Amino acid sequence: MIRKAANRRNVRRKPGPRADIRAVRYSAMVLAIVLVLALCISPAATVQQIRLRRPLLSLAHERRGVENALHMNPGQPLVRLDRKGIERTLEALPWVRRAAVTLTGRSVMASVIPRRSAxxxxxxxxxxxxxxxxxxxxxxxxxxxxxxxxxxxxxxxxxxxxxxxxxxxxxxxxxxxxxxxxxxxxxxxxxxxxxxxxxxxxxxxxxxxxxxxxxxxxxxxxxxxxxxxxxxxxxxxxxxxxxxxxxxxxxxxxxxxxxxxxxxx
Structure with missing residues (x-):
């Protein structure tokens, strides 16, 4: 009886379904981290150029204000692109009524509708x-x-x-x-x-x-x-x-x- 009980304790249990799920989750998490790191490092996943669509603002300092509000440089990772945040920053400028930021390939396109003096x-x-x-x-x-x-x-x-x-x-x-x-x-x-x-x-x-x-x-x-x-x-x-x-x-x-x-x- 004692020998049979010892043999049962020494028997190695096979991994169950829960262990398989944990392994899959761990692998997915590792893969996601690797992909994010790859996106941050890869030149193909960075901003190539930033464009301000027409209509351009008539005053030079207001146009520069819009360009500065984009606060992005070519080479910045695309994963760090906060389009809504950039739009809010642009619309906070007194001369901008509405702004829209879109991503086309690796190009960031910003368009603004200026306020008109009445x-x-x-x-x-x-x-x-x-x-x-x-x-x-x-x-x-x-x-x-x-x-x-x-x-x-x-x-x-x-x-x-x-x-x-x-x-x-x-x-x-x-x-x-x-x-x-x-x-x-x-x-x-x-x-x-x-x-x-x-x-x-x-x-x-x-x-x-x-x-x-x-x-x-x-x-x-x-x-x-x-x-x-x-x-x-x-x-x-x-x-x-x-x-x-x-x-x-x-x-x-x-x-x-x-x-x-x-x-x-």
Missing amino acids: YTLRCSSGQFEVDDDGYVIRPKRVGIRLPEVAVDGRVRLSVGDRIRDKRLLGGMTAAMLAERVECLRGATVSVDRNAGICFNNWDRVTVVIGDVEDLPRKLAVVRAIYAARSDIGVTVSEINVAHPRMPAGRPRQQSGDRPADRRGV
Whole structure:
């Protein structure tokens, strides 16, 4: 009995299914490590070139900013390519609306959609170009002609910010809608400390709008006034449509103070 028990203990057990599974997993893990190392070392698995697709940005420093944001050099392993991370970095630039990074063979292709300036904003923080989503793109360039919004009072703003101040948003809305009104096209929008809006028009008539409430109706009244008297600037210095049902006007004090001819603007 004792000898039989000893013989049973000395019998070597055959590996079961679990041991086979562990061996397969271990082999797969080793193979994966070898493949990753091969990809990191092999020249055939590295970035060969980086291209920025058109449309190219018009300003040289903004184009360089996009190129620097790619932060990749030829020869970098493809396994380290974080396309989503690069896209987020590009879209964090104030002048980039949207970015896409694709991989074609060993070439990294980056394309950007730039933000387009819709207004210029003049405030205590400086003069800026702003897009139609309210993002501050860059300081105002010399010679650029866009609808201008001038805001009174202290405003803290810098490049890259998104405008959320109600006064500024109201002024931008007024500027956008005024572009559809021929008689106000090109006028400067002014916003006071109480969010009151007025247009400094091309014929030196101040058009007082008041707040943004019922803005389309107020602009329709202004359009009707100019349609009835296109030369109203000769005798009137201010039109007030803050109460659109009862528009008012202020006559010019000096008859010799005539408005400029629009053709010269």
